[in-house]
Amino acid sequence: MxxxxxxxxxxxxxxxxxxxxxxxxxxxxxxxxxxxxxxxxxxxxxxxxxxxxxxxxxxxxxxxxxxxxxxxxxxxxxxxxxxxxxxxxxxxxxxxxxxxxxxxxxxxxxxxxxxxxxxxxxxxxxxxxxxxxxxxxxxxxxxxxxxxxxxxxxxxxxxxxxxxxxxxxxxxxxxxxxxxxxxDSTGFIVNRLLQIWYNEGLNMYDEGIAEPQDIDTAYREGCGFRMGPFELRDMVGLDTGLAITMTHYREYMRDQFKPPRCLVMKVRAGELGRKTGRGFYNYEAKS
Ligand SMILES: NC(=O)c1ccc[n+]([C@@H]2O[C@H](COP(=O)([O-])OP(=O)(O)OC[C@H]3O[C@@H](n4cnc5c(N)ncnc54)[C@H](O)[C@@H]3O)[C@@H](O)[C@H]2O)c1
Missing domain, CATH: 3.40.50.720 (NAD(P)-binding Rossmann-like Domain)
Structure with a gap:
């Protein structure tokens, strides 16, 4: 066709x-x-x-x-x-x-x-x-x-x-x-893999181990990622990110997919990332 x-x-x-x-x-x-x-x-x-x-x-x-x-x-x-x-x-x-x-x-x-x-x-x-x-x-x-x-x-x-x-x-x-x-399977290849990497970065922040910018820097400069988990979540949209995480958690029933608290709270506050001007970072000054 x-x-x-x-x-x-x-x-x-x-x-x-x-x-x-x-x-x-x-x-x-x-x-x-x-x-x-x-x-x-x-x-x-x-x-x-x-x-x-x-x-x-x-x-x-x-x-x-x-x-x-x-x-x-x-x-x-x-x-x-x-x-x-x-x-x-x-x-x-x-x-x-x-x-x-x-x-x-x-x-x-x-x-x-x-x-x-x-x-x-x-x-x-x-x-x-x-x-x-x-x-x-x-x-x-x-x-x-x-x-x-x-x-x-x-x-x-x-x-x-x-x-x-x-x-x-x-x-x-x-x-x-x-x-x-x-x-067909939840998250296909890339999201299933990335959910775990992203979640662990956000969990470290929830545990008070490091601030978002330091975790992002570590992912970029230490692991060779193009973006860290907070930068990437802000770009994707936190509402979309939470929906994706929830789908994985419900489907696979494993703790590694459990939505981190900081992500849930940001969505509840309506801070959805770049698209709303504010997420884990503030973009309002730039727009
Ligand atoms: N954001 C990402 O990085 C990313 C990457 C890959 C796939 N996706 C997927 O792509 C889809 C869209 O994500 P997005 O980030 O572009 O979301 P978004 O929130 O930026 O845009 C979604 C758009 O869909 C519109 N919409 C809502 N209901 C509609 C309807 N009934 N008919 C037509 N339009 C409607 C909304 O008004 C909005 O403009 C989602 O399924 C998401 O999981 C997102």
Missing amino acids: EIRKICVLGAGIMGHGIAQVCAQAGYEVNLRDIKDELVEAGIARIKKFLSGSVERQKMTQAEADAVLARIKGTTDLDKATRDADLVIEAIVEDIDIKKQVFREIDKICPTETIFASNTSAQSITEMAMATKRPEKFIGMHWFNPPQLMQGIEVVVHDRLSEDTVKTITELCHKLGKVPGICR
């Missing part, structure tokens, strides 16, 4: 970046969120990224304009998905909301449209079975920021067709990405 038009649901941290990567590879993209201002904010972030690329001479102004022209923002779910060959879902990390949206678009989209979820830890099988097209429902787990990170975990399950796997794997290559196949 040939993909020509892609719909991305959710214009947040991941959705805007995924839309940009697809448009840069020449695909027509519909970017959908639930409010006009969220769609506009997503498109503004794409514009900012593209201007930076033009300034750094990574692309010409004409190329940047062409990328933007291929992205249409909307809040209209029907309009966004009706003529898409592929829908990539990047909305909140809540399986009930995700299943509800997939049920809705299952009625709107032609039977050949492929559905992909960018969930970090929810079950691809469970979402697939909420639709009438499990053979066309796949996991496509991108990394943050999608414009820069090369990997995509392609998550497969028993009801999926070989054809869908082939189409999505080929698409990843066309997008300039490196796909890796993983069977």
Whole structure:
């Protein structure tokens, strides 16, 4: 099957970046969120990224304009998905909301449209079975920021067709990405591994062993990580991070996945990281 038009649901941290990567590879993209201002904010972030690329001479102004022209923002779910060959879902990390949206678009989209979820830890099988097209429902787990990170975990399950796997794997290559196949399981490969590393860093802070900046420095300078656990949690979003940790804890029932207290308390305080201007660090002065 040939993909020509892609719909991305959710214009947040991941959705805007995924839309940009697809448009840069020449695909027509519909970017959908639930409010006009969220769609506009997503498109503004794409514009900012593209201007930076033009300034750094990574692309010409004409190329940047062409990328933007291929992205249409909307809040209209029907309009966004009706003529898409592929829908990539990047909305909140809540399986009930995700299943509800997939049920809705299952009625709107032609039977050949492929559905992909960018969930970090929810079950691809469970979402697939909420639709009438499990053979066309796949996991496509991108990394943050999608414009820069090369990997995509392609998550497969028993009801999926070989054809869908082939189409999505080929698409990843066309997008300039490196796909890796993983069977459906909580956290797939990368998040299952990273949860333990992140949690242990946050636990050390809860135990009063060191401050966030010192733990982050140790991860970067001592272990060769690009970011420490607090910096990374702030970039991912603490609400999303807590949802992912809870899913692992419920599924594997092991203490190493138990959400650290400092993460729970930050989410309760509404300090969700970079996206709200404050998380483990304060970004308000910079924005
Ligand atoms: N943040 C990361 O680093 C990261 C990395 C990989 C995967 N993910 C996954 O990607 C998904 C999105 O995460 P994010 O960090 O971009 O979240 P986010 O909070 O930045 O954005 C989510 C967006 O989805 C929108 N949304 C909510 N309900 C919607 C609906 N019914 N229809 C359309 N849009 C809706 C919200 O308005 C919001 O703009 C989650 O499943 C998350 O686990 C996140």
